[in-house]
Amino acid sequence: MASVKDVARRAGVSVATVSRVLNDSASVTAATRARVLEAVAELGYRRNAVARSLRTDATRTLGLVIGDILNPFFTELARAVEDEARALGYSVVIGNADERPDRQDHYVRTLLEQRVDGLLLCPTAEITPLVRDTVRDGLPLVFLDRTLPGLDVPTVRAEGAAAIAALVRHLRDLGHRRIAFISGPALLSTGRERTEAFAAAMEACGLPVPGGHLEAGDFQAASGRSATARLLDLPEAPEVIVAGDNLMALGALDEIRARGLRIPRDVALACYDDLPWFTHLDPPVTAIAQPVQELGRRAVRVLAERIEDRPVESVVLPSRLVVRRSCGEPAGTGERDAGEREGSVRA
Structure with a gap:
């Protein structure tokens, strides 16, 4: 199944430009719009319902879904994320997955529907269809603390x-x-x-x-x-x-x-x-x-770079x-x- 990244490559534009075209933004030239729509048709690209709700207008809001808010590690991590995000001009909306895939998906779906600019996710063990679709569609996403096999997502971990x-x-x-x-x-x-x-x-x-x-x-x-x-x-x-x-x-x-x-x-x-x-x-x-505080700070900076459509790399910090x-x-x-x-x- 084609992804938004595939469309961007075929059309020779950025993922953000593809998103603007698919969301009928006026800030795209007619020639670019035609090129993107042609690539969409050639590849048979279809957006999932949640991704469709993510508009391109910046909300200056980030989503953070953590494993367990009662765990002091995640509490400190959330504070570090919030502090760094605020310094960069973002607000943070936090969801507590309680280590359950269904609750994780609830918050991921809710945050995307609220049109956050990007998402930090401490993933549960299960790769859910929603997470896979979110990755496939090239939405600004960074895994924090944990990895999931087979998904091409930048990760910040210790x-x-x-x-x-x-x-x-x-x-x-x-x-x-x-x-x-x-x-x-x-x-x-x-x-x-x-x-x-x-x-x-x-x-x-x-x-x-x-x-x-x-x-x-x-x-x-x-x-x-x-x-x-x-x-x-x-x-x-x-x-x-x-x-x-x-x-x-x-x-x-x-x-x-x-x-x-x-x-x-x-x-x-x-x-x-x-x-x-x-x-x-x-x-x-x-x-x-x-290095909990540094993990939070670096994760926000990597996500901000993804939102700005810059190339990013995963980060590993020493314990x-x-x-x-x-x-x-x-x-x-x-x-x-x-x-x-x-x-x-x-x-």
Whole structure:
């Protein structure tokens, strides 16, 4: 099925010009209009109903659909997006998908019908027909934090493999050998990537991962707590539990405290995703910090370039390990960054 990009290439114009022609804008010459309509006819291009509602008149409004507004990561991300958008003269309308494809599509459809100039999407695991159509029609869209296979969409995300490797080496150097991991959903790119990075880091350090030491969670606190309970009930419980995100770490912390266990004396705890108040816990929690504010800022700038019909590239930013005292670090250990820092990578 032909896309608006195909029409633009055939007619030798920009995607924005095609949109103006299809929306009967007066700001297109008769010759250009004829060339675009001829390309439409030759390619048999048809617009979907949602795309048709997106007018070319700029509204100076951006849409943002996030995974879970109650997750502190997404809360901070939304704030960064809003701040950067405001600095560029845009307003932001936010939708909370609650990690459900149907709710995601509801907000995508609503935002397009409200004629936002562009859309930032933290996609759920499922590639829905609406998302596929939105990509096909060349509407200004940027994926944020997560990727979807097979879709040609610029993405702004964090790379955590190097930080996870640094964490595993740090735990090994502290003398830990039995290290368990609570993963996120395998259907989400972030869940897969963190699990694969953990397994690779353990192998590189010569540390085995028994089958019972790899638990699957869903990036929610309840799954972190239930996974921790199963880990602690093993005949040979892990010395360290690494949670794949901050909410699962909170669930793990609840289960550890409920059993009257002490961190790190009875079991150590670390997690992917840092929280500002991790420093106020006793002991402070060792965590991998994502560049959340920079992710939000860069995503808005990439989207603004797409709206202006400029060429853009995906952006990958480095995460970093922040060492505190929840894994058995010496009592005098102050907060510090550890491990290699990757430079920003464009893919």
